[in-house]
Amino acid sequence: MKKMLKWIGAAASVMTAILAGGASVASAADADIALRSAMEGMNGTLGWAADTQMIIVDVAGSKASLKVGSTDATIKGQAVKLDKAPYVMNGATQISPATLKQIQDALKGSDKLLFTFSSVGDCRIEDGYTGASAQDLKWMVNTKVLTRMTDEMEAKKSNMLLFNGDMILGYSKNSDVNYLNRQYAYWRGVVGTAFEHGMYVFPVPGNHEVQDKYKDENGKTVKKATESNENTWRDNMGDIIVDSQRFSQILGDNIAGFDPNNYPQIGGVDKISTNQKQLDYSFDYRGSHFAIINTDPTGNDSHAPTEWLAKDLAAAKARGMKHNFVFGHKMAYTYIYDPSITEPGGLDADKTAADAFWKVIEDNKATYLSGHEHITDISRPNNGSAYQIIVGSGGSPFEAVKPTGKDTDRYYAYVTAKVYESGKVHFDAYGFDANFGPTQNFMSWDLEQGF
Known part of the structure; x- marks a missing residue:
């Protein structure tokens, strides 16, 4: 079976930050959103692909792949551009409201x-x-x-x-x-x-x-x-x-x-x-x-x-x-x-x-x-x-x-x-x-x- 996630070892600091929940308190990011909280609000889950260093979003079986520091992403197998690169602040990966809407619009599935x-x-x-x-x-x-x-x-x-x-x-x-x-x-x-x-x-x-x-x-x-x-x-x-x-x-x-x-x-x-x-x-x-x-x-x-x-x-x-x-x-x-x-x-x-x-x-x-x-x-x-x-x-x-x-x-x-x-x-x-x-x-x- 395909291994999707592994125990946090050498990359603990990176993966913990990417997969952690929580909200930013910095004024510069007041409008941005914690990725984990946003996905849980959609009844979705987060994963980590160690080989590509990508965050895997899964909502009802439909997936998106994002990378911290990059506006390049993949949603449902299609390459897309994000308005703003995801970033880590205060131990949580943050995304912009526009990125969230982009994911929400694309990952509408029938799974409940x-x-x-x-x-x-x-x-x-x-x-x-x-x-x-x-x-x-x-x-x-x-x-x-x-x-x-x-x-x-x-x-x-x-x-x-x-x-x-x-x-x-x-x-x-x-x-x-x-x-x-x-x-x-x-x-x-x-x-x-x-x-x-x-x-x-x-x-x-x-x-x-x-x-x-x-x-x-x-x-x-x-x-x-x-x-x-x-x-x-x-x-x-x-x-x-x-x-x-x-x-x-x-x-x-x-x-x-x-x-x-x-x-x-x-x-x-x-x-x-x-x-x-x-x-x-x-x-x-x-x-x-x-x-x-x-x-x-x-x-x-x-x-x-x-x-x-x-x-x-x-x-x-x-x-x-x-x-x-x-x-x-x-x-x-x-x-x-x-x-x-x-x-x-x-x-x-x-x-x-x-x-x-x-x-x-x-x-x-x-x-x-x-x-x-x-x-x-x-x-x-x-x-x-x-x-x-x-x-x-x-x-x-x-x-x-x-x-x-x-x-x-x-x-x-x-x-x-x-x-x-x-x-x-x-x-x-x-x-x-x-x-x-x-x-x-x-x-x-x-x-x-x-x-």
Whole structure:
């Protein structure tokens, strides 16, 4: 597949400036417009062609190519002249109003943006977290990161946020309901305004929500999911899994394909031992299917409900869904950002089971989004076509304690996807560093094109 965008490496300063959003504050450019903001207003996307050093504008499949400092451009395959060369100011590529109108007039397509969704996980912190406020050390949530991210998602007009678990510290010693309830209440309060601002939040259970953590009689640390913690999850999250009426009020359209009784049943290949209602669930929206899975069911920690998921995705296909998006807390395959890492931390703790799960993802042309590792990594495991998108970078302590040589390994980051009527899906990864510098669009790709 053709590579359209690459990780920002040696050309970071140039590409960041070209692809960044924002508006100029210089008086000399008061009438000019930030290219990214303008294109997002047209439901378009930006890309970068490294071989030609061109900015690629894509609006509904129709494209234009521009170059900073040049009035020569190409729009829909035709060479054109711009009235003014694009330029970079204050970290954003600027174009003139005349250039914007030229692009708008030429790139009118029939493709329609159906909806936008965002995804991230892992905003919980822990005792002694460096730089945390007294508030956050009380409630164990990185409020500053979580609030900034939800604000940015709302600004990008995301209709939904799929939050991939570990929203609270949890990990009580004995499934302490009061301890868990107070942490859930705080997290719900932080994200509660998102609903009122037009973004429905779907929660995904993580190990910190469903597991206890304690030392056994031999001093060994034990992490095990419990039925009590699963019940506490339902008590705190059940009202939004799924409130069809509220969803319709927020998004202006009905959710479909949701069956409250569609979840893994006790027994079977998935080795389910407790009620999984509202821990695993699925729904359809505007031709796409969304499946949420619990990757730490009681009695079978670090395993996905693979049999249930296969049936669920097959049913979605029978209903004519164009895309399958699956969300779970633990990644299928661990991102090895440091060669010294030898212990798998995701579903690959049981490699055979992880491979069986991934086969279901591949066979159904699904995209899997997860958290757990406090880092961002986008890959196609086993040299296949399906994407694993790890975005466990929502405010928890960085997985990479020290710099790795890849700046984005220590970014707080999230992804946003735009789904179009034609079937096109465009992803953008956004992030900012530990010093809360400017948000960068550090990676973009289309599902059918790759990266």
